[in-house]
Amino acid sequence: MEPNDTLEKDQAQEWLASLTVEQLENDPYPIFERLRREAPIAWIPAARSWVASTWEQCQAISTDAENFRGGTSPMHERVLGSNHILGSEGQIHQDLRAAVDPPLKPRAFRDQLETSVRPTVRSYLAEILAKGRAELMADYFEPISVRCVGDVIGLGNVDSVTLRRWFHALARGIANTAMDAEGNFTNPEGFEPADQAGAEIREVLEPLVAKLSAEPDDSALSHYLHHGRPEGSPRTLDELLPSLKVIILGGLQEPGHQCAATFLGLTTRPDQLEQVIENPNLIPRALVEGLRWMAPVFSASSRLPLHEVPVEGGGTMLPGQTVWLSYGSANRDEAVFENPDVFDLERPVHSHLAFGAGRHICSGMAFAPQVARIALEELYAACPSIRLDPEHEVPVWGWLFRGPQRLDVIWD
Amino acid sequence: MGLELVVTSKDMTAEDVAVFRMRRADGGELPEWEPGAHVGVTVKGAIRQYSLCGEPSDRLSWRIAVRRDPEGKVSRDLHDQVSVGQRLQVDAPRNQFPLVEAERYLFIAGGIGITPFLPMIAQAEKEGKDWRLVYGGRSRAHMGFLAELDSPRVTLWPEDERGLLPLATLLEQVTDDTAVYCCGPGPLIEAVSRLCVERPVGSLHFERFEPAGVDEGAGSFTVELRRSGLTLEVPADKTLLEVLEAAGVSILSSCRTGTCGTCEASVLAGEPDHRDEILTGEERTNGKLIMLCVSRSNSPTLALDL
Numbered sequence: 001m002e003p004n005d006t007l008e009k010d011q012a013q014e015w016l017a018s019l020t021v022e023q024l025e026n027d028p029y030p031i032f033e034r035l036r037r038e039a040p041i042a043w044i045p046a047a048r049s050w051v052a053s054t055w056e057q058c059q060a061i062s063t064d065a066e067n068f069r070g071g072t073s074p075m076h077e078r079v080l081g082s083n084h085i086l087g088s089e090g091q092i093h094q095d096l097r098a099a100v101d102p103p104l105k106p107r108a109f110r111d112q113l114e115t116s117v118r119p120t121v122r123s124y125l126a127e128i129l130a131k132g133r134a135e136l137m138a139d140y141f142e143p144i145s146v147r148c149v150g151d152v153i154g155l156g157n158v159d160s161v162t163l164r165r166w167f168h169a170l171a172r173g174i175a176n177t178a179m180d181a182e183g184n185f186t187n188p189e190g191f192e193p194a195d196q197a198g199a200e201i202r203e204v205l206e207p208l209v210a211k212l213s214a215e216p217d218d219s220a221l222s223h224y225l226h227h228g229r230p231e232g233s234p235r236t237l238d239e240l241l242p243s244l245k246v247i248i249l250g251g252l253q254e255p256g257h258q259c260a261a262t263f264l265g266l267t268t269r270p271d272q273l274e275q276v277i278e279n280p281n282l283i284p285r286a287l288v289e290g291l292r293w294m295a296p297v298f299s300a301s302s303r304l305p306l307h308e309v310p311v312e313g314g315g316t317m318l319p320g321q322t323v324w325l326s327y328g329s330a331n332r333d334e335a336v337f338e339n340p341d342v343f344d345l346e347r348p349v350h351s352h353l354a355f356g357a358g359r360h361i362c363s364g365m366a367f368a369p370q371v372a373r374i375a376l377e378e379l380y381a382a383c384p385s386i387r388l389d390p391e392h393e394v395p396v397w398g399w400l401f402r403g404p405q406r407l408d409v410i411w412d
Numbered sequence: 413m414g415l416e417l418v419v420t421s422k423d424m425t426a427e428d429v430a431v432f433r434m435r436r437a438d439g440g441e442l443p444e445w446e447p448g449a450h451v452g453v454t455v456k457g458a459i460r461q462y463s464l465c466g467e468p469s470d471r472l473s474w475r476i477a478v479r480r481d482p483e484g485k486v487s488r489d490l491h492d493q494v495s496v497g498q499r500l501q502v503d504a505p506r507n508q509f510p511l512v513e514a515e516r517y518l519f520i521a522g523g524i525g526i527t528p529f530l531p532m533i534a535q536a537e538k539e540g541k542d543w544r545l546v547y548g549g550r551s552r553a554h555m556g557f558l559a560e561l562d563s564p565r566v567t568l569w570p571e572d573e574r575g576l577l578p579l580a581t582l583l584e585q586v587t588d589d590t591a592v593y594c595c596g597p598g599p600l601i602e603a604v605s606r607l608c609v610e611r612p613v614g615s616l617h618f619e620r621f622e623p624a625g626v627d628e629g630a631g632s633f634t635v636e637l638r639r640s641g642l643t644l645e646v647p648a649d650k651t652l653l654e655v656l657e658a659a660g661v662s663i664l665s666s667c668r669t670g671t672c673g674t675c676e677a678s679v680l681a682g683e684p685d686h687r688d689e690i691l692t693g694e695e696r697t698n699g700k701l702i703m704l705c706v707s708r709s710n711s712p713t714l715a716l717d718l
Contacts, residue, residue: 056456059456060499063416064416066416105673106664106673106674281657284665287666288667288668336456349668351671361671365667366674369672369674370666373666
């Protein structure tokens with residue numbers, strides 16, 4: 001190796017070693033831009049894990065069943081429990097998917113969009129219209145999201161404030177990545193809200209599951225319990241709980257965060273926002289671009305190497321180590337998208353990785369955008385002059401999950 | 413679900429045609445296929461169809477040939493960026509161009525349209541059928557697989573030496589018990605279809621390989637919306653979904669890339685050209701459902717329940 005190469009390599013190592021989780025959470029884009037250029041698969045010491053940042057690597061690893069198994073992490077195991085749907089493979093995974101997927105297929109939910117989703121959206125809209133102003137995350141996007149997904153999966157009896165608190169607690173628990181060199185969590189109290197939420201989820205689900213085990217109905221939860229099982233022998237709550245937590249964590253927040261990313265993206269393009277308000281048929285396209293521009297599950301999808309996997313450019317991924325797939329970064333890969341940092345409705349049709357790829361692709365990839373579409377349709381129709389409140393900052397945070405934390409808006 | 417295959421060889425068989433051989437990373441058996449089958453290959457999220465052109469009895473490796481189309485991103489990437497040892501996402505084989513039972517076969521190939529015929533003539537030969545292949549191309553240098561086509565039953569027809577394929581003469585000689593197969597660019601298919609309408613033959617089977625279109629869209633077709641009474645043209649550069657949206661037909665959609673399944677519609681007549689990743693093999697064969705965002709039509713007209 002030439003001395004210059006060594007020097008460059010040392011500098012690169014030094015840069016990676018000095019990266020902090022806070023830097024990633026506050027402004028991941030310049031960091032990921034450099035990672036894509038210099039180290040498409042990089043070991044990030046602060047997160048004690050590998051991060052894949054390019055489109056090519058994220059796509060390749062997400063669809064590679066030979067070298068990687070479904071993702072979990074010490075935090076996932078800690079917060080969700082073992083054998084959840086994300087981390088399982090083979091027959092267990094196929095069974096879980098066969099149980100979880102059907103109620104979320106367009107054929108199953110299509111009829112509910114106008115009879116159930118739109119009325120829900122309108123009730124939250126009426127509340128913010130009555131107030132005359134809104135913080136969209138807390139007042140509109142997230143409540144709609146948790147209510148609509150909650151209803152579909154059979155949590156109709158749990159109020160949306162509780163559902164929202166649950167997913168925030170679980171998400172913060174998963175993002176509590178800080179570990180010392182031995183792999184011990186350095187901030188164990190960071191898991192307390194998630195543990196509390198986990199206990200509440202179990203408490204709520206126990207009677208529901210007991211009832212549905214004996215008397216199946218047409219809810220998704222009932223389907224999860226009985227699908228593919230001999231009559232009278234449904235799945236147990238313990239079998240399902242880790243995967244249900246995945247759904248509460250991932251499913252409940254995603255439609256709302258897709259709305260938020262799209263809403264924020266459109267504020268950067270007033271001309272395109274105007275087009276969308278004038279022609280609501282453009283909303284589905286805007287939502288696709290919103291997901292590309294700011295993937296809400298930014299890097300929180302992961303895989304685990306099944307054996308030693310060498311990394312081009314140096315290093316080896318070892319069994320037990322987590323490899324985060326940064327779909328948020330892949331969606332801004334210069335090799336795939338022109339001017340990737342710009343929100344642009346006019347982009348040529350191209351797939352994005354916000355829902356992942358391969359056998360672990362998001363089960364809600366069809367349902368979430370429909371909830372999001374209806375939420376934005378109703379909002380823009382009722383408040384065509386809606387805009388960010390100049391009195392408030394828009395804090396955007398996170399590198400595992402990313403999105404605006406508040407969206408204070410005003411309208412005439 | 414797709415397969416992940418490793419490229420084990422990549423060779424040029426003509427000036428702009430690369431031949432890829434692929435196998436499973438674990439060396440295991442691949443799904444069975446029959447002559448005429450094609451597979452979808454995904455490169456950087458875009459999927460394109462290529463005919464399998466190896467031996468169906470070879471269960472360990474598959475062969476495809478890709479013509480480099482400077483306008484087509486996938487073919488360009490396959491030519492310029494994919495090398496031996498790399499992995500490709502490949503769908504399970506589907507067959508919309510199967511070899512029917514017949515006494516005689518006339519295969520008419522234009523350019524890269526030769527590929528599905530390689531396993532077909534091998535099978536016809538094995539079964540002792542009376543077959544003939546007429547193979548046209550721009551010049552010998554642009555025509556792949558010439559070394560494999562050394563048979564008195566094969567007529568090569570390089571355009572720079574012999575002009576356009578003598579289709580009228582060829583089809584005039586066709587007997588009622590001959591199955592005519594044609595594969596190649598749109599204009600060739602259209603010329604053969606026209607001649608066969610004028611002079612019906614035993615049976616005609618075709619598969620369209622658009623020169624610029626295998627990669628970027630395909631031919632145009634007409635869509636009839638039976639419920640709303642609309643008839644619309646879908647040009648080669650527009651998707652069915654785009655045409656329906658522009659006509660004000662309300663369609664639920666989301667991903668626009670054939671992966672989420674939201675824009676599904678029912679087919680009442682015509683043969684869909686499925687390009688999505690949702691429908692199962694059985695659903696494809698039944699031809700009753702279509703994903704409007706990516707799929708097109710093999711028949712000139714497609715009637716939908718919309």
